[in-house]
Amino acid sequence: MEKQLVVLSGAGMSAESGIKTFRDTDGLWEGHDVMEVASPEGWHKNKELVLDFYNQRRRQLLTVTPNEGHLIIAELQNHFKVHIITQNVDDLHERAGSREVLHLHGELLKVRSEQDENLIQNWRQDLKSTDLNELGHTLRPHIVWFGEMVPELERAIPIVEKADIIIIIGTSLQVYPAASLIDYAKSNAIIYYIDPKPASTSSFSKHIKSISLGASDGMKKIYTELVEQEDSI
Template identity: 40%
Template sequence: MKPEMNKNKVVVFSGAGISQESGLPCFTGSGGLWDDYDINDVCTRSGFDSNPELVTKFYNTLKNKILKAKPNSAHIAIAELEKHFDVTVVTTNVDDLHERAGSSNVIHVHGNMLYGKSHFHQDNKVFVGEKLIEYGEMFDNFQLRHDIVFYGEMPENLELAKSEIKEASKLLVVGSSLSVSPSNALVKRARFKAEKAIVNVVPTKVAYGFRSYVGLATEVVPQLVTKWISEKK
């Protein structure tokens, strides 16, 4: 049985685009993190098995970029929503920019770079904070891995994310083309009567009753948040 729609519930589904506006590169596309690497070498279990030193170095480079990045106005506006709504952020991003902006309920489905984990038992994690993971740092009898969901691995927290989306009266997608499976299927769990919006810098083919906003997240999201807050008063 579906939970009843909660008129005070807002779910934000964020992708790489929102972090890109804070200066973080996407994994794919021009200038992406995988430009100089074979994806099979740095984002698969077999790649980590064969060369854990390379993979550890690759994600330490990304983590350094994350630590230098700052939340932008879109992150901050989403956090501001919590003063007026029950807000859950579901993100495919591995950075902590939502948390640093002030969002208190963030569900990471592709991992969180503030953690390390076992290569063999995905739910066996350890908090590492801002510390870089060193090559040779052992955990569960193998090289400690960054908390990244590799290609071929199942995204995390999907059932929790589904239940949050099913309950929401508003769903905001930011910076995601909704092209990565199975995470993209999460938005299909939204209620038919829920207000649904998607914000991207390029027109995005959407279904499921979404209203599309084309523009920078840093410009569009604060405007949309202001609108939702004013409508509630």
């Protein structure tokens, strides 16, 4: 039976492609308080500011390409049943060729109706406050903001539960939801944690193998090991 491999990816995964993590050490996001540009309250207070923030990010996303880490993860589909659960709102996993990608925090290249959150559509240009969908509904970025539910989390849990191998990459084990999802892993799951400055794993009941490298170098390091393990079975 094909082994199940799950990748939990975060901002560090896309940083090597030139995507700004946009949260600086002072907690500001490109000069803005997070609640100004990534919360329902900020949206209702100043829609133009929020639209401009995401329009800039969308434009930047269209200028970058997947990095080697993205490509190696896509290549693993030739050896495993691969699912990606990402906190990233970019489409770099998909562009690299990965087929099963679950976006926990929404997608930058999509917008949705303000009147019906289930009405989602692709969107690659700037979003203006005057833009409407076919039903005349106003539109907002398809992003999960602070204070909002993470609807895809319920889909992510059973994926993690079935995983034989888990790769945590570009996201801290101290940050929700990666840390909480690990709790659902099988006791015998093989877990890799790739991070240039990995946090302590001592608080986790499961054995986690830390690799102190960036996304691409970390994936290069474990790719051969993973494939050789699979081929030896």
